[in-house]
Amino acid sequence: MPSLPVLVVHGGAGHIPKDRAQISCAGVREAARVGYACLQAGGSAMDAVTEAVTNLENNPAYNAGRGSVLTQHGTVEMDAIVMDGRTLASGAVSAVRRIANPVQLARLVMEKTSHLCLTAEGASHFARAMGVPEVPEESLITEYARMRWRKNLDPDANPVQCMMMGGETPSAPVDTHDTEGKIGTVGAVAVDAQGNIACATSTGGMLNKMEGRVGDTACIGCGAYADNHVGAVSPTGHGEAIMKVTLSRLILFYMEQGKSAQEAADQGLAYMKDRVQGLGGVVVVDPRGDWAARFTSAQMAWAAAQGDQLHYGLYVGEHFTQPITDPKGP
Numbered sequence: 483m484p485s486l487p488v489l490v491v492h493g494g495a496g497h498i499p500k501d502r503a504q505i506s507c508a509g510v511r512e513a514a515r516v517g518y519a520c521l522q523a524g525g526s527a528m529d530a531v532t533e534a535v536t537n538l539e540n541n542p543a544y545n546a547g548r549g550s551v552l553t554q555h556g557t558v559e560m561d562a563i564v565m566d567g568r569t570l571a572s573g574a575v576s577a578v579r580r581i582a583n584p585v586q587l588a589r590l591v592m593e594k595t596s597h598l599c600l601t602a603e604g605a606s607h608f609a610r611a612m613g614v615p616e617v618p619e620e621s622l623i624t625e626y627a628r629m630r631w632r633k634n635l636d637p638d639a640n641p642v643q644c645m646m647m648g649g650e651t652p653s654a655p656v657d658t659h660d661t662e663g664k665i666g667t668v669g670a671v672a673v674d675a676q677g678n679i680a681c682a683t684s685t686g687g688m689l690n691k692m693e694g695r696v697g698d699t700a701c702i703g704c705g706a707y708a709d710n711h712v713g714a715v716s717p718t719g720h721g722e723a724i725m726k727v728t729l730s731r732l733i734l735f736y737m738e739q740g741k742s743a744q745e746a747a748d749q750g751l752a753y754m755k756d757r758v759q760g761l762g763g764v765v766v767v768d769p770r771g772d773w774a775a776r777f778t779s780a781q782m783a784w785a786a787a788q789g790d791q792l793h794y795g796l797y798v799g800e801h802f803t804q805p806i807t808d809p810k811g812p
């Protein structure tokens with residue numbers, strides 16, 4: 483039964499290697515608990531999604547903040563966005579470097595500027611002016627990210643396929659013991675007790691991307707959208723595909739036409755797959771607290787907190803529940 487408040491998070495759509503599945507699942511459950519605790523303490527939907535995404539950025543298991551994928555030159559450039567469904571206010575940063583929590587910087591763009599998105603050096607200057615500390619780039623880079631960067635420097639490598647399908651090709655099926663995959667963008671959507679809706683998304687982008695590449699995550703309507711009248715969406719997947727179909731706004735459009743959160747999510751993702759051959763996933767909420775976590779990729783780590791239950795899953799069709807107060811789970 484839908485009820486308020488509610489919060490849903492994702493840890494990225496793609497191919498998640500078996501040995502990383504547990505960590506990925508545990509991290510989203512933890513972030514959902516953190517965000518939900520904020521809502522239960524009377525926090526706003528915007529506070530809750532910012533806290534949940536900050537928690538995931540700080541977790542090196544995901545492609546956001548520490549743990550981000552590297553650009554083709556081995557640097558870290560991150561995109562993040564927040565949106566407030568009450569006023570349609572939004573803030574984003576793109577290609578930002580040496581910041582531990584881009585989602586918090588995106589929120590400052592929303593709250594302290596008259597703009598919607600700041601990029602690269604300009605975003606860094608703004609961070610400095612706001613007193614946001616710069617961190618050494620090395621502190622954002624994990625051994626795992628460096629290993630995947632190296633593997634995809636090969637001219638024959640296909641980084642998009644590597645992220646979405648773990649290197650699977652028609653002639654070479656996925657090796658479930660491989661260490662590829664893990665697309666790992668993070669995001670959250672929430673409705674608070676007052677019925678206000680918000681969303682946030684944060685990412686290191688696509689593996690071995692060109693420097694200066696801006697993905698869907700920094701673009702309103704693509705990497706996020708929230709409107710109190712309709713609902714909110716935070717997507718993950720191949721950013722160029724998400725942008726071509728403006729996935730977040732498209733899903734909300736389907737909801738405006740009368741579709742449920744789940745039907746609209748499936749319809750939007752199917753359209754992206756058919757029209758531009760893009761795979762991805764989304765978390766969605768509507769104003770009543772109905773929610774969905776859907777994906778066309780092999781996996782997406784997700785978790786939702788509502789009432790006294792924590793819901794979560796990783797593979798298609800998986801839906802586990804446990805009491806929200808149980809700190810361990812399976």
Ligand SMILES: NC(=O)C[C@H](N)C(=O)O
Pocket residue numbers: 494495545665666667685686687688697698699717718719720721722724
């Ligand atoms: N990991 C992701 O979901 C990637 C992100 N959507 C991007 O293209 O930047």
